[in-house]
Amino acid sequence: MLKPSSYAFRNDDTSILTMDSIGWQTINSSAYSFTGDNRPDCGHVIFQYTLSGQGYLDYEQQSIALPKGTAFLVKVPSSHRYFYQNQGEPWEAIWLNLRGDEANRIWDLVIALEGPVIRRESGSPLIQGLWKLLRMVAEGKATDKYQLSIAVYEWMLTLLQSSRELTKDMSPNSSTIIQTAKNFMKEHYAKPLTLDMISQHCEINKHYLCRLFQRSEQTSPLAYLRDRRVEAALALLRTTDLPIQDIGQHCGFDSPSYFGKIFRTYMTMTPKEYRLKQLEFPFDAIYYE
Template identity: 80%
Template sequence: MLKPAVYGFRNDDTSILTLDSIGWQMINTPDYSFIGEERPDCGHVIFQYTMSGQGYLEYEQQRFPLTKGTGFLVKVPSSHKYFYGDQKEPWEIIWLNLRGEEANRIWDYVIAMEGPVIQRDSDSSLIQGLWKLMRMVAEEKVTDKYQLSLGVYEWMLTLVQSSREMTKDVSASTSTLIQTAKKYMRDHFADPLTLDMISEHCGINKHYLCRLFQRSEQSSPLAYLRDRRVEAAIALLRTTDLPVQDIGQTCGFDSPSYFGKIFRQYMHMTPKEYRMKKLEFPYDAIYLE
């Protein structure tokens, strides 16, 4: 049966992502306080999640209450402090510390997207993945650095995915509009579509459609349309003998020169070069979504 415990790992392998430590604790003393610029154990990142009770995080001159369902991400060293304070209820937390360049990159990405404190339900895939790592160590007695690294990579992918989903902030009706626009562009990419035509099909203003796409996809409707056209062109270049000029026209590009320009932006080579390089690029289709 899983019980509160803390586990640490030590190795000198800097070539891979490594689990530095992981733990499940019940904090009930004001002595629990860590200052990011004063810790002797530097060079790692921390994710800590509140199961119950409350603590605090001070980060860049802001104070955040760490209530149930919140987790924080910090790097050591950095300007932060997290602590229990003088509470009546114990602070139940689960956390992990990681080392490696990839962990630092992911932390920078999520903090830029959501800030240092994030909200997740305890039954979310992110937190359930954290418990899975805890059980690997505590119950399955996994200590091999490669197995642990594999588990941590999986958990970090969940972190990135959930962060992107949280920052989309798209309602059900908005999602339906975006899917309607996407289907229309997938079905009619060969036609000379305009933003006005796409928005009219969806029954909304073109400026509103662009804002929805930016919020949901961090992109634009016309960028989505261009992706689908390039995908179609790649497939035709590899699976047919159609002349390059005809392929560009078939896929909705205004002119051969424009087709060549856009194709080089995506594939860093001309359409003809891609068609010839079957050994280096043995793909009948490439998906850009």
């Protein structure tokens, strides 16, 4: 059974992402105070999530409370201080320290999106993934630096993905509309779809659909549809002997010349050239999502 504990890893390999330490602890002393620009252990990033109680983070001349459901992200060294003030209830937290250029890069991206303090539910994939990491280490299932690097990189991608999804500021209803439109285009890319047809299927105004798509996907519905058509054409060129003109028609392009023009935009070559260049492009499929 998992219990409060902490684990540290030390090696001299700076070429890969590494876990510095991980732990679960209960803090009940006001002596708990760490500054980011004056500590002997440097060169890592910190993620610390509050399970109960409350801590504080001083960051850029602000004092930010860290109640249950919040986490802070800081880099060491940097100008910050995280600490506990004795208010009766202990501060219970789970934390993860990482080393490596990629950890610093992801921290910069997330802090730029959300700031140094983020909110996540305890049952979210991010926090459940953190418990999974701690359990893996506690049970001795992963102590090799390469295993740990793979595991923590997967967790960092969950962190970045959740941050980007949250900052899209999309309501559940808007997300459902986007997914409905995407599914419709994936299923019917071979047909002569128009923006009106896609928006009618989603039962919304086409201009509103375009705004939602731009906010969520940073592209337009018709550009998304074109990506799916090119993907299908690439697969057919490589895995079938269908004539190139037929492939264009099967993938929703209304003329051979338009198919060739769009294909060259994506691949900088004609469909025929791509079909012949199997050594340079040995792929059965290419995806643009």
